[in-house]
Amino acid sequence: MIVLHRKGERGRIDLLLFAPDCQSLFASSNNGASLWSGLPNAVPRHVFPNYRYIRRARFIPDSRYLITDYNALTIHDLSDGTERHFELWSHYLSYFDLAPDGRLLLIAQINRDPPSGWIACCSVDNPTPRDAVWSGELSRSLRISPTCVAGNRFVLMESWWEQSLMRGVFRYVTRSLKTGEELVSVEGPEIGDFPPVVTPDGRFLAGLQNACVIVLSVEDFSKSAATLRNDNRKYFTNIAFHPSGRYLGATSNDATVKLFDTTTWEVARTFTWDIGRMRSIAFSPDGVLAAAGSDTGKVVVWDVDI
Known part of the structure; x- marks a missing residue:
């Protein structure tokens, strides 16, 4: 387990995304964004101080381009540091x-x-x-x-x-x-405007709604496949499917990260990290690493071992 913390960063880490090559991790907060490279011994290779409150980010498969939705659609060329903005x-x-x-x-x-x-x-x-x-x-x-x-x-x-x-x-x-x-x-059922997540096989789509996680079958959106509730009074803050599709990771407004088994939708494992209240979660594409971001600007990265 390692903790990533860019000097001076005290913002709330609301979005995390691993690059397809599993060597980099993009972290966005209300104070800006960073791209950590060389995992697990990562350093902030790129810093984007003017990019705040990014809701969705995507890497293209070869990890060269990062696409974000801050104000305008922006394509970041990570090979040379240039950007293309599309107003x-x-x-x-x-x-x-x-x-x-x-x-x-x-x-x-x-x-x-x-x-x-x-x-x-x-x-x-x-x-x-x-x-x-x-x-x-x-x-x-x-x-x-x-x-x-x-x-x-x-x-x-x-x-x-x-x-x-x-x-x-x-x-x-x-x-x-x-x-x-x-x-x-x-x-179908209502889900909130948090960008939904989809299992790698495309069977399930999940979103946040009030204090719950709503899981829907892609083949029939008319009813929920599962409604997940926390075992405490805290709201879920972020979700991500493990690349195997076997688990749904969820952060709460506390120090915990929970993994739900997607066959039973029961909690299979709980991780507790003392870095603040958890705000975001991501898994590496190979399923080996997980990362969770907190409201203190810190990101914990660990071997999932499931």
Whole structure:
């Protein structure tokens, strides 16, 4: 076990992401972001002081590019330190996800009032709607980022207020990644706007909702596969699936990291780290390492050994 702590960093580590080569770890806080290289004896190779509150980040498979969503879509070339910024509609909310092969980007932008916007599938080399592989308009607000799942598909969750029912309606729309064509549309349980996570085999999608983790079957979003509750009064703060798909890791607003067995959805193991309240979690792609970030700017990295 090692603890990473960049000098002067006291921010809340809200996002962690291992590079595909398992040699680097990206950590984002409300005070900026860092890329730690040379795991496990890591040093901060890149520091991004102006990048705060990043909600989603993705590495392309060869680990050369890092893509983030701070203010504008930004592609960081880690080989030479250059950046490409793609200003879209600044008054719109922006979401993105990277296709599994690392060559295509899904970009969605919406306006809350009135609900409108667009979604496009673009090349990573030129992620602009004008040169999109396909694009289309959106007539509903999006609750979550477009999220790639198995079988060259992606999922959107649309939400709106239904006056006749006096409640919000949440509809999961599965579309083709290649064409954008709508394949399935079904109402399902509400999950919060925290970017959801998906098992490596694409069977389950999980998100945070109030004090619970909601797990949904990708083949049937109409009902939850599991609802996970904490064994204390603390809210879950972050989740990630282990690459094997056997475990879902979850941090709480305390010092613990829990691993839930995805066959029983029971707690299989609990780790306690004395570095502050836990805010984020990630697993290395080879499944060997786990990392958890705290509200003190510290990140603990350990051998998962499961």
